[in-house]
Amino acid sequence: MHFRIGLKNSNMIKIIHIKSILLCLALCSLGCKDKTSENPLPIQEEIAALKTIGQKNDYLEKIHQADQDIRDGRDSELVLKYGLDSPEVKSFYSKMDSIDALNLEKIELYLKEFGYPNKDSVTTEAAMAPWIVIHHSMDVDKRKGFFSVLYQAYNNGYINLDQFELYLGRTYKLEFGTYPFGEGAYDPNEKINGLIEALNLKK
Known part of the structure; x- marks a missing residue:
């Protein structure tokens, strides 16, 4: 019983960790996109x-x-x-x-x-x-x-x-x-x- 609870907690931690990574990647992507859009085009x-x-x-x-x-x-x-x-x-x-x-x-x-x-x-x-x-x-x-x-x-x-x-x-x-x-x-x-x-x- 205790083993199952520990395994469940471990899986939850992994899911949270993965979600955090995905969120960071998404924010980075948005940040990079915004930064690029702020750069003016060459005059030509x-x-x-x-x-x-x-x-x-x-x-x-x-x-x-x-x-x-x-x-x-x-x-x-x-x-x-x-x-x-x-x-x-x-x-x-x-x-x-x-x-x-x-x-x-x-x-x-x-x-x-x-x-x-x-x-x-x-x-x-x-x-x-x-x-x-x-x-x-x-x-x-x-x-x-x-x-x-x-x-x-x-x-x-x-x-x-x-x-x-x-x-x-x-x-x-x-x-x-x-x-x-x-x-x-x-x-x-x-x-x-x-x-x-x-x-x-x-x-």
Whole structure:
């Protein structure tokens, strides 16, 4: 009688042990699955997955949102609170640079695959995303590398005269150290043509 009870208890312990192992394996599997799902796809795969106008619109809107979220005025608050050369401010700008670099890479691959978005097919934020990300880049060579696509977008009416002039003007300032302000009234088209020539860009 005692032997049977002991055997029964032994079997129960084995069953509990097996169930515990199976539960651990299941939790590990779920944990690994969640961890994998949290990892972002490579940018090339993200772009390749954009099949519809809606998907492209959402993708560009998220880039625009990321660009704007980091520029919500926190830098001014940090400068006032800690000082311009403080670790807090430097850390903030380092984070901004990382976000800008990632956004620029996404936009570069997007434009190569799909071209500049037609503003009549997407939202204002989505249509503005490529221009604003390029405009925020501090890399002169990169900025110049986007000239052709932005010039075509400008001619197509996808970006306006002011946006195109801002892009060229900031590129000029980054390259030459001064902003090309005109004295008195000037023709914006003449200024644009002058900037294109000064920056040695080809239409």
